Amino acid sequence: MNKVAIKKEEFIPCEKSHLYGIKSTHLLAKKLGVLVKDLERFANKSVYRVFNLKDSGRRVEEPPPALQAIHRKIHRYLARIEAPTYLHSAIKGRSYISNATAHIGIAPMIKIDVKKFFPSVPQHKVMHFFRDHMQCASDVAGLLANLTCRNGRLPTGGAASPILSYYSFKSMFDEIEILCSERNLTMTCYVDDITISGRGANRSALHEVRKIMSRAGLRSHKAKFFDATRPKIVTGVMVKGNRLELPHSRWRAIRFAEKELVKAATDDQRLALYPALISRLHEAAQIDPACRSMALYHNQKWKELRQASVA
Secondary structure (H helix, E strand, O other), X not given: OOOOOOOHHHOEOHHHOOOOOOOOHHHXXXXXXXXXXXXXXHHHHOOOEEEEOOOOOOEEEEOOHHHHHXXXXXXXXXXXXXXXXXXXXXXXXXXXXXXXHOOOOOOOEEEEEEOOOHHHOXXXXXXXXXXXXXXXXXXXXXXXXXXXXXXOEOOOOOOOHHHHHHHHOHHHHHHHHHHHHHOOOEEEEEOOEEEEEOOOOOHHHHHHHHHHHHHXXXXXXXXXXXXXOOOEEEOOEEEEOOXXXXXXXXXXXXXXXXXXXXXXXXXXXXXXXXXXXXXXXHHHOOXXXXXXXXXXXXXXXXXXXXXXXXX
């Protein structure tokens, strides 16, 4: 169904994963490069940093650095496992851009989110994934669940949370994809965003998707319909007919950053402003190649200014 070709050789079968079939906590510790006593300490006594993002107000629960490093390693191991082509988050070689690319074309579209996805993933679902899907011993699965969860749920700032949220509800996402395939629809998933496109992307399809989510114990929200000819924003990318474009909001952010640079009164202020602008432009260049030359121009100016400041 999906229009993005994924090279299967980039991935490995589940059975060959470093996290598959671990039967002792000592072997788990060896795989993660940590002592057993430290794993148990991280699992039971870690203090998370909890804060709200300034822009969105989203609550972030961030593991301490040593535990976050373990989360990243778990993520890397799981991200190498063969995954359905509809999944575009937390998977090697896929991104928010490949997610949007799957929906290129002139067709109606539905977008729907899972409400508060990470906090809605209970620890027992994570444990069952490691025990039943990854075939780990029960104590190993329990320890992995303790390491990756906080207060009985997936933490919003854990590096392993995006991929674990998917695998904890994989059967639900698979059921939605089967429904879409039967209706000749393209379905993609990016963390908590589900996007469906095709001639049959209508209220009936949305109703069925919501029923599947409800049976899985999740709530949906932010459902949006787009008609065939209307430009559509999919995971921060504008799908406009048969091409991708940078959304107006991202162009505005770039223009604002450029104006702030012009308004800067000192070289120190300009030095501080350049990195964010250059980063925005490099990221935008993945969608609009014209941004690459702009990024190179500002990077050169930043380099000259840095050299002048130390001369």
